[in-house]
Amino acid sequence: MNTFMRWAGILVVIFIAAPLVIVVPMSFSSANSLQFPPPGYWFGYYRAYFTNPDWLIPTWNSVIIATATTILTMVLVVPATFALVRHKFRGKSAADVMMLMPLAVPHIVMAVGYYSYFGDLGLVHSHLGVILAHTCLSVPIAFLVLSANLKGFDRNLERAAQSLGASPTRTFIHITLPILRPGLIISALFAFVQSFDETVVAIFISGRDAATLPRKMFDSIRQEADPVIAVISTLLFLLVMVGIAAPYFASALRSRAPKPSRPPAGAH
Amino acid sequence: MTSYLELSKITKTYGNFTALDNVSLSVEKGEFVTFLGPSGSGKTTTLMIIAGFEKASGGAVQVGGRSITELAPHERNIGIVFQNYALFPHKTAVENVYFPLQMRGVGRDQGLRQAEDMLSLVGLKGFGHRHPKELSGGQQQRVALARALVFEPSLLLLDEPLGALDKNLREQMQIEIKRIQRSLGVTTIFVTHDQSEAMSMSDRIVVFEKGRIEQCAAPLDIYHRPQTSFVAAFIGESNLIPATIGSAAGKTAENPTLGAFDYAASDNVLSDGQAVTLLIRPEHIKLSRNPIEGRQNIRMTVETIVNYGDNALVIGRAGDIPMRVRVLGADVVIIREGQECCISWTPESVFVITK
Numbered sequence: 198m199n200t201f202m203r204w205a206g207i208l209v210v211i212f213i214a215a216p217l218v219i220v221v222p223m224s225f226s227s228a229n230s231l232q233f234p235p236p237g238y239w240f241g242y243y244r245a246y247f248t249n250p251d252w253l254i255p256t257w258n259s260v261i262i263a264t265a266t267t268i269l270t271m272v273l274v275v276p277a278t279f280a281l282v283r284h285k286f287r288g289k290s291a292a293d294v295m296m297l298m299p300l301a302v303p304h305i306v307m308a309v310g311y312y313s314y315f316g317d318l319g320l321v322h323s324h325l326g327v328i329l330a331h332t333c334l335s336v337p338i339a340f341l342v343l344s345a346n347l348k349g350f351d352r353n354l355e356r357a358a359q360s361l362g363a364s365p366t367r368t369f370i371h372i373t374l375p376i377l378r379p380g381l382i383i384s385a386l387f388a389f390v391q392s393f394d395e396t397v398v399a400i401f402i403s404g405r406d407a408a409t410l411p412r413k414m415f416d417s418i419r420q421e422a423d424p425v426i427a428v429i430s431t432l433l434f435l436l437v438m439v440g441i442a443a444p445y446f447a448s449a450l451r452s453r454a455p456k457p458s459r460p461p462a463g464a465h
Numbered sequence: 466m467t468s469y470l471e472l473s474k475i476t477k478t479y480g481n482f483t484a485l486d487n488v489s490l491s492v493e494k495g496e497f498v499t500f501l502g503p504s505g506s507g508k509t510t511t512l513m514i515i516a517g518f519e520k521a522s523g524g525a526v527q528v529g530g531r532s533i534t535e536l537a538p539h540e541r542n543i544g545i546v547f548q549n550y551a552l553f554p555h556k557t558a559v560e561n562v563y564f565p566l567q568m569r570g571v572g573r574d575q576g577l578r579q580a581e582d583m584l585s586l587v588g589l590k591g592f593g594h595r596h597p598k599e600l601s602g603g604q605q606q607r608v609a610l611a612r613a614l615v616f617e618p619s620l621l622l623l624d625e626p627l628g629a630l631d632k633n634l635r636e637q638m639q640i641e642i643k644r645i646q647r648s649l650g651v652t653t654i655f656v657t658h659d660q661s662e663a664m665s666m667s668d669r670i671v672v673f674e675k676g677r678i679e680q681c682a683a684p685l686d687i688y689h690r691p692q693t694s695f696v697a698a699f700i701g702e703s704n705l706i707p708a709t710i711g712s713a714a715g716k717t718a719e720n721p722t723l724g725a726f727d728y729a730a731s732d733n734v735l736s737d738g739q740a741v742t743l744l745i746r747p748e749h750i751k752l753s754r755n756p757i758e759g760r761q762n763i764r765m766t767v768e769t770i771v772n773y774g775d776n777a778l779v780i781g782r783a784g785d786i787p788m789r790v791r792v793l794g795a796d797v798v799i800i801r802e803g804q805e806c807c808i809s810w811t812p813e814s815v816f817v818i819t820k
Contacts, residue, residue: 351549351551353547353549353551354551354553356516356518356538356545356547356551357545357547357551357552357553357612358553358564359517359518359537359538359539360516360538360539360541360543360544360545360613361539361544361564361565361568361612361613361616362539362542362565362568362569362616363539363564363568364537364539365537365539367568368539371564372553375555376553376554376555
């Protein structure tokens with residue numbers, strides 16, 4: 198049974214990782230279209246990606262839109278989560294459902310909706326339109342992550358802080374916020390990735406000016422199958438790997454460093 | 466002249482449910498008072514009202530002659546130790562202890578020095594740089610205590626702080642808390658449902674039941690002169706025998722099964738024919754195989770013997786009344802389960818409870 202599970206695990210990993218085995222070599226390919234196995238290897242498409250404004254502008258658009266989406270999402274989600282997790286009020290369960298609604302509606306339906314609605318408002322083909330639409334999609338994800346964190350938060354910590362002389366505001370700054378920081382970061386990261394990765398809504402409403410990277414990649418693969426797509430995929434994969442590995446390296450470095458003991462100067 | 470801490474007519478209701486009903490209490494400066502009671506009796510609610518985390522529906526709280534009823538928790542200058550300690554996980558032990566000083570505007574260098582001194586007082590010298598999760602339960606407890614005391618609070622509140630510790634550690638911490646409390650002279654309210662804890666630590670015990678104070682007295686008074694049958698049953702082991710006063714002048718009471726007894730004294734004025742409860746502590750009952758001369762002997766059938774080594778609890782029945790007798794371990798060999806024996810007591814061991 199144990200060996201069976203191990204082999205099953207290995208197969209799953211191979212199945213999931215298989216696209217990488219294809220995409221990474223293709224990014225170094227010398228063929229002038231997506232082709233596997235590559236006939237030869239060079240770095241030409243990396244140069245192409247980093248010099249061609251057709252690629253750099255959508256990349257920049259994606260970064261701006263994802264960053265703005267993350268900020269707007271957190272501004273909305275943090276107070277909403279505190280209200281929904283910690284307080285009872287009329288219409289609370291309705292508000293709960295409203296928060297999660299965008300998760301239940303298919304993206305394509307949302308996209309069509311935004312297309313006609315934002316069309317009337319003149320928001321189609323604008324950064325603002327995409328940011329608003331992406332925020333709507335990011336809110337439920339960020340809310341789910343943060344509310345799980347907040348539900349596990351021991352409120353006696355805040356009571357203790359207050360009994361020790363901290364006003365509610367200072368309690369929030371000195372105790373609640375630092376303890377919730379990992380949850381906030383993860384929640385913001387999910388919001389960012391959601392926006393950066395989102396394609397369907399972007400195809401419908403981003404237009405040429407606000408085209409995001411996934412949209413540009415989709416257009417490109419339909420029209421010319423430019424191998425730069427493989428370059429971008431590889432770079433994004435690398436970015437994710439670094440993002441995942443960074444905390445481990447950080448904690449490994451910290452635990453190797455001698456423990457900082459800091460009794461105040463001249464304590465005893 | 467009012468006392469240091471004054472609770473006057475505190476009432477707390479949740480909808481139709483009355484959690485606290487007219488609770489009044491005076492505590493002197495430096496006193497160690499324990500709130501004892503089963504869960505849901507109102508002891509923790511009272512503590513939370515003193516701390517300011519719960520708002521009383523009625524009544525007032527005064528500390529040192531000043532009303533704190535309307536103050537927010539952070540304006541009250543009251544130290545609290547929670548059952549789960551509530552140490553800040555992102556701060557080291559010494560930073561936890563420094564926190565209340567930081568909130569009072571004490572500079573970092575001086576504050577950390579004071580915090581280190583406080584940690585030394587609770588026996589944690591050299592542990593300051595550790596985070597709470599690197600400390601044992603008992604050590605976390607000490608940090609929480611240091612943090613609640615370092616700013617010289619006007620009151621120290623302890624909310625079942627020993628509940629999560631194992632037995633040996635708990636006894637050690639009981640002594641430790643008492644020592645620290647005495648050395649600082651801080652007025653302390655200790656909440657527990659553990660009667661032995663209450664007995665060993667308190668200057669006075671307040672027994673709560675169903676949102677009311679049943680009795681408030683020194684530990685030995687609570688034990689020997691309980692004012693209600695609830696207190697008698699809740700504190701220690703007890704034999705409670707329903708009876709009527711035969712003759713108040715002759716100091717006798719009667720039970721239909723066991724007959725008439727003499728009692729020595731009562732705290733209450735009694736009248737003939739009044740229905741009362743007689744309290745006889747298990748350790749005041751003498752168990753013998755044969756009747757003892759000069760005493761009123763009652764026959765008891767032994768049902769169970771629970772041996773504790775140094776002593777044993779003999780559970781049996783006298784007529785239809787269940788009786789518990791505490792005997793020394795060496796004496797238990799004279800009887801077996803299922804046998805009949807004699808039990809007797811002196812009039813001084815009989816305490817008359819009217820409520």
